[in-house]
Amino acid sequence: MNGVRVLLIDDEGGYTDALAKRLDRRGLSVATAGGGAQALEIMGQRSFDVILLDIKMAGMDGIKTLSAIKRQHPEVEVVMLTAHADTDIVISSLAMGAFDYLMKPADVEELVRKIEDAAMKKRSNSK
Template identity: 45%
Template sequence: MTTHVLLIDDEQEFVTTLAERLDIRGFATATAQDGDTGLSLIRQKAFDVVILDLLMPGMNGLETLKHIRHIAPDLPVILLTGHGSTREGMEGMRLGAVDYLMKPLAIEDLLDKLKEVVAS
């Protein structure tokens, strides 16, 4: 069974590269450059997990997460945080994210986390 992953991140090069790396490993990925687009995709299609950047212009990751919880309360969300923003990662977990990972991201760490989330 293919795992459907939605990547929401405003960094075009990062999200494109990450999507390619996940696709190569058998995941079906969709991407969004901002929270609004990500929410629209969640309304249109079923995903197994969302990988969500915290720091985005416009609607940030925490606001996007709050909306995801209303649209799809059981959809697992893994947060990506950079610049030592552990506080925001912890706040995201309080809001219902399953975990957070620090950027720069080791693909193996993400793969381990995806497998863990999908298995639960």
């Protein structure tokens, strides 16, 4: 699914850069943000199909960022990424409208499939 617009939000710069390059090579249009506040600023200027959002970040964490995204951009689908298997946080994020979640480091092919599924859901809801 070429051309899917993805915003990757994570405060681990090395991980973000590496994952963005891998997704870009698979035909996705990827932008990055180093945290929730920066992501919301970027989302005010550009639209995205799917957001990849780390749960544990310094400053504005993933749950607060998810809440703000869903308030301001309810049509966008959000896939949560976490290195910490905290069931309560995952359940909370799904209840708040996250599309799904994956454990970090996520298998890139599985992540691409999840992004494609989320993008198809967004597009079908937009019709």
